[in-house]
Amino acid sequence: xxxxxxxxxxxxxxxxxxxxxxxxxxxxxxxxxxxxxxxxxxxxxxxxxxxxxxxxxxxxxxxxxxxxxxxxxxxxxxxxxxxxxxxxxxxxxxxxxxxxxxxxxxxxxxxxxxxxxxxxxxxxxxxxxxxxxxxxxxxxxxxxxxxxxxxxxxxxxxxxxxxxxxxxxxxxxxxxxxxxxxxxxxxxxxxxxxxxxxxxxxxxxxxxxxxxxxxxxxxxxxxxxxxxxxxxxxxxxxxxxxxxxxxxxxxxxxxxxxxxxxxxxxxxxxxxxxxxxxxxxxxxxxxxxxxxxxxxxxxxxxxxxxxxxx
Numbered sequence: 001x002x003x004x005x006x007x008x009x010x011x012x013x014x015x016x017x018x019x020x021x022x023x024x025x026x027x028x029x030x031x032x033x034x035x036x037x038x039x040x041x042x043x044x045x046x047x048x049x050x051x052x053x054x055x056x057x058x059x060x061x062x063x064x065x066x067x068x069x070x071x072x073x074x075x076x077x078x079x080x081x082x083x084x085x086x087x088x089x090x091x092x093x094x095x096x097x098x099x100x101x102x103x104x105x106x107x108x109x110x111x112x113x114x115x116x117x118x119x120x121x122x123x124x125x126x127x128x129x130x131x132x133x134x135x136x137x138x139x140x141x142x143x144x145x146x147x148x149x150x151x152x153x154x155x156x157x158x159x160x161x162x163x164x165x166x167x168x169x170x171x172x173x174x175x176x177x178x179x180x181x182x183x184x185x186x187x188x189x190x191x192x193x194x195x196x197x198x199x200x201x202x203x204x205x206x207x208x209x210x211x212x213x214x215x216x217x218x219x220x221x222x223x224x225x226x227x228x229x230x231x232x233x234x235x236x237x238x239x240x241x242x243x244x245x246x247x248x249x250x251x252x253x254x255x256x257x258x259x260x261x262x263x264x265x266x267x268x269x270x271x272x273x274x275x276x277x278x279x280x281x282x283x284x285x286x287x288x289x290x291x292x293x294x295x296x297x298x299x300x301x302x303x304x305x306x307x308x309x310x
Contacts, residue, residue: 013186013284014145015306018078020254020280021141022302023292024272025071026050028262032068033058035232037224037265047262048255050295058106065297068269069107070135072099075298077161078142082308087143087157093124093164108234110135114165125160128167133234134243136166137175138270141277144182146309151183170207171236177208178243178274185281191247192216194278208240215244223249223260232266239271246275254279254287 030051031040044051052064059068067075076099080092097118100107113129128136140158147154155176162175177198184194199212218226218241226245231238242264250257257279261272279287293299 013281014148015303016283016285016288017182017186017277017280018141018145018306019285019293019296019299019302020258020276020288021138021273022067022071022074022276022296022298023288024258024261024276025067025074025269026065026296027258027292028269028272029053029059029062029066029068029071030057030064031262031265032269033267035266037228037263040263040265046259048259048289049291061104061106063297065295067298069103069105069111070138070269070273072103072105073165074139074141074273075302077139078302078305081142081146082305085309087146087153087161089124089160089164092161093118093127096164108133108135110165124164128163128165130168131166132168132171132236133166133267133270134171134174134236134239134274135234135267135270136162136164136171137178137236138273140175140179140182141273142309144179144186144277144281145306148183148186151180154179154183168236173203173206173208174236174240177203178277182277182281185278191251191278191282195244195247207237211237211241212244215241216248218245219249221245224264227264227266227271232264234267234270239267243271243274246271247278250279252283254283255289 030053034040050065053059053062076095080095084091110129110131110133114127117127143157158175158179159172163172180198181194195212199209203209227242230242246257246261257275258272261275262268
């Protein structure tokens with residue numbers, strides 16, 4: 001049974017959705033954008049611990065327990081919300097631009113295009129690239145935590161933070177979809193029930209609804225095979241149903257969901273970040289392996305920023 005709007009949700013599960021999302025990104029870091037699941041299995045084995053990226057990887061400047069450029073952007077969003085006391089798109093945009101001034105890590109074309117748009121004087125409402133990479137939607141954890149008692153404000157903030165860098169309509173819809181799903185999970189629905197409810201109530205005429213259906217129907221398959229069939233890439237039409245598969249198949253096992261998200265290869269970081277939000281909201285801090293909590297390089301800051309938001 002979902003509780004009434006405005007009722008206080010369990011703070012511990014709200015905290016967990018943020019930490020689990022960051023942990024998913026960090027778990028993916030060492031093998032991010034390796035598209036061969038066979039290669040991951042042969043060279044790295046079961047990826048259930050944080051790994052330092054190899055020199056020839058996309059993230060050679062990063063260390064074990066750090067983040068991809070997705071996680072770095074999400075940390076900036078968390079810092080902005082903590083210091084402003086709410087989601088402030090202009091403040092986030094300023095901090096986001098500062099992050100990439102002299103950034104030594106890899107960042108993608110969507111980021112490059114957005115930075116170029118900002119350099120031409122675009123506002124954060126009009127700065128986004130045309131990219132349909134789901135990475136823009138993957139940053140939602142801090143806004144879910146901050147606005148966990150106000151679903152309409154949460155939906156608007158999820159859309160705004162996504163479209164600042166990714167304006168593809170279905171990618172923006174995805175930010176709202178997973179934010180609304182996480183809200184309902186925090187209110188007491190199971191993830192599978194929440195996914196179906198949000199699809200039916202808010203996205204019945206959207207491709208998101210058909211992706212939910214496809215992901216739900218795939219749970220009898222092993223995750224590497226299912227995600228290979230959907231597609232391992234960054235693009236929302238491929239990534240979205242794979243995320244649904246992981247949430248539904250491992251509804252009560254956050255660790256395995258994130259391990260399988262990484263094992264499947266491709267853009268495992270964005271995939272794992274969104275899975276972490278939904279299942280962290282469902283299962284709480286006890287579902288996150290202690291070694292992951294200890295291994296997060298920015299773990300103390302994340303906990304402190306969550307505390308600032310309250």
